[in-house]
Amino acid sequence: MNIQFKKGVLEMCVLLELCKGDKYGYEISSSLTKAIDISDGSVYPVLRRLKQEGYVSSYLVESSEGAPRKYYTITEHGRALADNSLQEWKTFSSRVNMLIENGGNENDTK
Amino acid sequence: MTRSEFTRRLSSALGSIPQNERGEILNDYFEHFEAELKKGKTEEEICASLGNPEEIARSYIDESTPSQGYNDGYSNSKNYENNGVNTNAASTGEIVLWTIASMFFVLIAGGFFLCMFFGGIGIVFGSFTVSWISFTVTEFSSGFVNIGIGAIFLMIFGACLSVISIWCCAKLFPTYFRFISSRISGKKLPKQKKKSKVFIIVILILLVVSLLTAMILISTGVTALIHDNIFEFLVDLVHDFIERHAPDALIYWEVHIFPYISDSVCSLPDALPSLI
Numbered sequence: 108m109n110i111q112f113k114k115g116v117l118e119m120c121v122l123l124e125l126c127k128g129d130k131y132g133y134e135i136s137s138s139l140t141k142a143i144d145i146s147d148g149s150v151y152p153v154l155r156r157l158k159q160e161g162y163v164s165s166y167l168v169e170s171s172e173g174a175p176r177k178y179y180t181i182t183e184h185g186r187a188l189a190d191n192s193l194q195e196w197k198t199f200s201s202r203v204n205m206l207i208e209n210g211g212n213e214n215d216t217k
Numbered sequence: 218m219t220r221s222e223f224t225r226r227l228s229s230a231l232g233s234i235p236q237n238e239r240g241e242i243l244n245d246y247f248e249h250f251e252a253e254l255k256k257g258k259t260e261e262e263i264c265a266s267l268g269n270p271e272e273i274a275r276s277y278i279d280e281s282t283p284s285q286g287y288n289d290g291y292s293n294s295k296n297y298e299n300n301g302v303n304t305n306a307a308s309t310g311e312i313v314l315w316t317i318a319s320m321f322f323v324l325i326a327g328g329f330f331l332c333m334f335f336g337g338i339g340i341v342f343g344s345f346t347v348s349w350i351s352f353t354v355t356e357f358s359s360g361f362v363n364i365g366i367g368a369i370f371l372m373i374f375g376a377c378l379s380v381i382s383i384w385c386c387a388k389l390f391p392t393y394f395r396f397i398s399s400r401i402s403g404k405k406l407p408k409q410k411k412k413s414k415v416f417i418i419v420i421l422i423l424l425v426v427s428l429l430t431a432m433i434l435i436s437t438g439v440t441a442l443i444h445d446n447i448f449e450f451l452v453d454l455v456h457d458f459i460e461r462h463a464p465d466a467l468i469y470w471e472v473h474i475f476p477y478i479s480d481s482v483c484s485l486p487d488a489l490p491s492l493i
Contacts, residue, residue: 131248132245132248132249133248133249133252133253136249137252140266146266146268147249147253147263147266147267147268148246148267148269148272149273149276151242151249151273152273152277155241155245173251174251176248177245177248
């Protein structure tokens, strides 16, 4: 799948993951890579930018097994952005789907 | 690729990102490695699924360019704080800058203070000196002359100090600010030609020379004054001593000794000591 496609929705997916509850970086990374087949390394830069822009915040939790884990939690702004993005995504994808169906029909007829 | 190779390549590719932020980023991957290793994956596998370290680094550097954030005050201020790649890049530079800045502000204040204070003293002493010289020249007044001229040199010193402080504000600080902003924006600073070097060297020489001259003149002047005062004081002391313990000998002291040893002291006007 085209890498640009994935990049575009990655931010939204990260936010939606965090809407379900606080998670640490690796958890988000592994659940997303399982679902949408992106490289593991692509989630951390997104998380970092979201944090810098105030959509998520992080806190450290001491772990019984080794180094403390950095947990991410979504902020109100992040939640608003997630809702917004999801809405946009839904309209956008449905329109694209429509276009594809129409286009497909057109192609068929030609 | 091994874990250490991945980390090294990522770290060096993140070169333009400041040290502490780079550390945070590398820590994210440290955690990732730890978690994956616990799952039983090999370093090779983990690196393969992470992807190319240079590409990852590029996404950090691209990510940190300004993006259209959610339009409210909070995220805007956040953007303002964090979007410049190096929020903390200039921390050392800033410390140096503010140390120097505060030093020079003290110098400015000190320069004007010295200029006015010693200049004032110079004028007062100078005028007294001139008026005194026109009447009589004695040991005592030479002390005044020295202090007066020394104070005028101190005034020059203060003026030079002020000029240097102003120069620092006008030339040195902007250069420093440019240097620091160039570090923040990541652009290289074009090298500047060094102008006004001669001017500032002349001022510096004048500064040192005027300070030294002033110090020498004033110290000799003060020494002369103290010398005179002590002499007079000792004469008075002897006089009091004789008066108290051997009043009979007082006439002998006043007639036969005192005129010889204190000719110059006695010729001083009574007003002078009270001026000091």
